[in-house]
Amino acid sequence: MTRHATIEARAWGIGAVAVSLIVAVPVAVIVTVSASDPGRAWDHVVETRLSAYATNTALLTVLAASLAVPLGVLPAWLLTAYRFPMCKALEWALLLPLAVPPYISAYAYTDVLQFSGPLQSWVRGVFGVDSVPWFPEPRSIVGASLVLACALFPYVFVAARQSFAAHATYTTRVARTLGCGPTRAFASVALPMTLPAILGGVALVVMETIADFGVAEYCAVDTFATGVYRSWLGLDAPGAAARLSLILLTIVTALLGLIHLVRSRLRSEHNAGTPHEVTPLRGLRSVLAIAVCATPITLGFMIPVATLIGIAWGNDSNDPTRDLVTHAANTATLATIAALCAVGLAVVSVYGRRVRPTRTVRLGARVAWLGYAIPGTVVAVGLLIPLTHADRVLAQLATVMRTDDTRAGLLLSGSVFAIVLGCQTRFLAVAISSVEAAFGRVGRSLDDAARTLGRGPTESLLRLHVPACRAGLVVAALLVFADVSKELPMTLLLRPFNFDTLAVRAHQFAAEERLAEASVPALGLVALGLIPVGILATTVTPRGRTAHDA
Amino acid sequence: MTPDHNDGLEIESVGFAYPRSPRLFTIDSLAISSGEVHALTGPSGVGKSTLLSIIAGLLMPACGTVRLRGQTLVGDGSWLPPERRRIGFVFQDCQLFPHLSAERNVAFGIRGFPKRQRREAAVRLLESLGVAHRADARPHELSGGERHRVAVARALGIQPHAMLLDEPFRSLDDRTAAATRDAVIGVLRASRVPTLMVTHDCREAQYACDSCWSLAFPVDDDRSRGAVLQPRTFDTPETALTLEGELAK
Numbered sequence: 001m002t003r004h005a006t007i008e009a010r011a012w013g014i015g016a017v018a019v020s021l022i023v024a025v026p027v028a029v030i031v032t033v034s035a036s037d038p039g040r041a042w043d044h045v046v047e048t049r050l051s052a053y054a055t056n057t058a059l060l061t062v063l064a065a066s067l068a069v070p071l072g073v074l075p076a077w078l079l080t081a082y083r084f085p086m087c088k089a090l091e092w093a094l095l096l097p098l099a100v101p102p103y104i105s106a107y108a109y110t111d112v113l114q115f116s117g118p119l120q121s122w123v124r125g126v127f128g129v130d131s132v133p134w135f136p137e138p139r140s141i142v143g144a145s146l147v148l149a150c151a152l153f154p155y156v157f158v159a160a161r162q163s164f165a166a167h168a169t170y171t172t173r174v175a176r177t178l179g180c181g182p183t184r185a186f187a188s189v190a191l192p193m194t195l196p197a198i199l200g201g202v203a204l205v206v207m208e209t210i211a212d213f214g215v216a217e218y219c220a221v222d223t224f225a226t227g228v229y230r231s232w233l234g235l236d237a238p239g240a241a242a243r244l245s246l247i248l249l250t251i252v253t254a255l256l257g258l259i260h261l262v263r264s265r266l267r268s269e270h271n272a273g274t275p276h277e278v279t280p281l282r283g284l285r286s287v288l289a290i291a292v293c294a295t296p297i298t299l300g301f302m303i304p305v306a307t308l309i310g311i312a313w314g315n316d317s318n319d320p321t322r323d324l325v326t327h328a329a330n331t332a333t334l335a336t337i338a339a340l341c342a343v344g345l346a347v348v349s350v351y352g353r354r355v356r357p358t359r360t361v362r363l364g365a366r367v368a369w370l371g372y373a374i375p376g377t378v379v380a381v382g383l384l385i386p387l388t389h390a391d392r393v394l395a396q397l398a399t400v401m402r403t404d405d406t407r408a409g410l411l412l413s414g415s416v417f418a419i420v421l422g423c424q425t426r427f428l429a430v431a432i433s434s435v436e437a438a439f440g441r442v443g444r445s446l447d448d449a450a451r452t453l454g455r456g457p458t459e460s461l462l463r464l465h466v467p468a469c470r471a472g473l474v475v476a477a478l479l480v481f482a483d484v485s486k487e488l489p490m491t492l493l494l495r496p497f498n499f500d501t502l503a504v505r506a507h508q509f510a511a512e513e514r515l516a517e518a519s520v521p522a523l524g525l526v527a528l529g530l531i532p533v534g535i536l537a538t539t540v541t542p543r544g545r546t547a548h549d550a
Numbered sequence: 551m552t553p554d555h556n557d558g559l560e561i562e563s564v565g566f567a568y569p570r571s572p573r574l575f576t577i578d579s580l581a582i583s584s585g586e587v588h589a590l591t592g593p594s595g596v597g598k599s600t601l602l603s604i605i606a607g608l609l610m611p612a613c614g615t616v617r618l619r620g621q622t623l624v625g626d627g628s629w630l631p632p633e634r635r636r637i638g639f640v641f642q643d644c645q646l647f648p649h650l651s652a653e654r655n656v657a658f659g660i661r662g663f664p665k666r667q668r669r670e671a672a673v674r675l676l677e678s679l680g681v682a683h684r685a686d687a688r689p690h691e692l693s694g695g696e697r698h699r700v701a702v703a704r705a706l707g708i709q710p711h712a713m714l715l716d717e718p719f720r721s722l723d724d725r726t727a728a729a730t731r732d733a734v735i736g737v738l739r740a741s742r743v744p745t746l747m748v749t750h751d752c753r754e755a756q757y758a759c760d761s762c763w764s765l766a767f768p769v770d771d772d773r774s775r776g777a778v779l780q781p782r783t784f785d786t787p788e789t790a791l792t793l794e795g796e797l798a799k
Contacts, residue, residue: 006631445641445643446645446647448603448606448608448632448639449641449647451607451608451631451633452607452638452705453659453704453705453707453708454633454634454636454659454661454708455633455659456633459633463658467649467650468647468648
């Protein structure tokens with residue numbers, strides 16, 4: 001032990017461990033319930049559905065991640081190393097798909113590609129045939145993978161873009177002076193150097209895919225996430241749902257461990273290059289570069305949004321904007337509260353680990369990371385059981401303390417508290433990731449400097465880290481805001497009575513094949529998601545502007 | 551005048567080892583009185599910066615005692631956290647807070663006054679080191695010499711009872727280093743703060759300091775105690791530079 005901890009530093013460490021309990025408690029509940037007798041429903045699941053859940057989940061994850069990598073990496077490299085018309089606009093636009101929840105894309109693509117959809121009808125008309133068997137089936141594993149990849153590739157894009165800008169272009173120029181052509185320099189220097197960052201982005205895609213409920217449900221692909229939901233609600237078998245959840249958690253933990261291992265093996269010391277010069281592209285090359293960058297935007301944003309606008313425009317049934325403001329206000333309120341809480345908790349977790357990096361605190365941080373990989377349905381199940389129990393205790397206390405007949409009601413499980421807590425469990429990792437990256441830019445020596453200037457850990461946080469990391473904290477809040485706005489299955493299960501969000505309304509209409517009604521809340525959701533994406537675009541790509549302006 | 555060590559910094563039997571590593575160094579005794587500036591030299595990796603971190607409270611020694619003005623900072627079962635030691639520390643590469651101006655960097659450590667007075671005190675410190683005209687500049691806008699002066703001003707802002715300088719002028723060219731060093735040492739002597747300065751520059755040690763110490767492995771190759779501290783003299787031909795010669799340069 002070379003450093004000595006003050007009481008204040010120990011308190012931060014305890015705070016960090018306490019934060020991780022927000023994730024640990026639902027997991028512990030799942031494990032405990034799994035250990036109990038699951039009943040005959042579990043036998044039924046094992047005999048009839050388990051292998052399909054495993055195969056489909058694996059296929060969906062591999063396909064979505066494989067498709068997301070080229071969609072994210074190629075534009076990132078082109079925008080870092082070259083200058084071509086509209087490159088600044090494309091850089092911003094590549095974040096737009098983050099505003100479209102994957103299940104909203106699934107609604108749109110199903111409408112476009114289905115038998116009665118405009119595209120297939122047009123193809124049949126052109127070729128004069130009654131059916132087109134080779135036409136891609138949207139309600140399949142491939143269709144679901146494509147939808148997920150188009151919606152989630154920005155995670156890979158952002159990670160690769162920042163890493164290319166920070167490290168790879170300068171060293172690529174060195175490689176060029178040593179005789180490498182542009183392609184070989186990219187493949188042998190830029191790509192290997194950026195691989196750890198790309199894997200970080202892929203890890204997010206993998207976790208999102210495994211936890212996805214909306215796309216899999218709508219595309220009729222049986223995965224572990226849909227299995228948990230059906231076991232809980234359809235079979236009324238919490239034991240079976242808990243066991244499926246446990247299997248899912250084990251797979252996710254193993255995958256994340258593997259990705260972490262590979263990243264740590266690949267990681268090397270990089271020297272951040274000086275602001276680099278970009279190579280201008282002209283003629284056919286610039287057209288190709290624009291096409292490569294525009295394709296993911298078209299697939300992930302333009303087609304889904306244009307389709308939804310078309311559906312909403314052609315809708316002449318009931319007033320589709322009815323209750324839209326209420327649902328948008330509910331969504332914004334929930335997302336704002338959850339985002340502010342998540343950033344506060346993330347600061348406690350990250351800073352606690354910084355000032356008190358003991359084994360327990362580090363383990364707690366890893367547990368907090370796991371929350372992002374837990375499907376919303378699993379989080380809901382893991383929280384409803386203890387919250388319902390706590391509500392019973394509170395009701396008994398209220399009965400003892402009060403003389404009238406007023407009932408306490410479901411203070412925790414039936415209020416916004418439950419869903420805000422669920423959002424912390426699920427999205428704390430998103431906030432932690434951003435806060436960690438921001439705090440990482442404040443060198444440890446600055447902590448030491450602050451302490452020699454008379455500032456303890458808490459004062460250092462308030463006067464040094466928070467002001468220096470304001471942008472990172474805003475990014476963390478915006479990312480959580482966007483994620484909470486889009487969240488579906490957990491909101492479905494945990495929302496208070498008569499508290500519908502845009503996501504819930506869109507899902508309810510789409511599930512009833514009322515896409516016209518679903519399109520308006522879906523577009524409202526996209527509009528809400530555009531706000532943080534717009535601010536995010538100006539925050540995460542300042543180096544790009546500098547580089548291009550150079 | 552006999553130096554009164556109770557006013558200064560005292561180190562006794564301090565040893566240090568990183569986890570799962572052999573002993574890095576052992577300091578039998580080192581005393582720096584009020585107003586004295588001592589130099590600490592030695593090869594790279596021997597533990598000079600580590601010793602400064604121990605004195606500042608950023609690292610824990612394996613054994614030994616550090617006292618300042620008679621108060622035990624570490625040893626005898628007690629440990630005072632760095633923020634309560636009032637030891638100014640000028641780090642290698644300065645470590646100025648990048649999001650704050652020079653003035654606000656200096657004001658960071660000044661406490662117990664209203665904001666306006668803190669800022670005025672910061673400007674006075676910057677004036678004493680000749681960089682008041684750069685008060686509004688951010689660290690990346692300052693030259694190397696200016697950054698070092700601001701770092702010293704910031705460390706002085708806490709009204710330190712002792713000062714530690716870790717190769718403070720290493721990255722400067724000779725002319726700038728000499729000018730900055732003169733300004734800094736002048737201010738430190740005027741404030742009568744006991745100062746320990748790590749340096750690789752023997753001329754600097756001889757010219758600017760009252761005593762010079764060498765932290766190095768003993769010649770008998772007994773490494774069980776790690777490196778040890780020995781007084782260094784400037785009577786060898788390669789290090790003997792007269793004050794006149796230094797000034798003439």
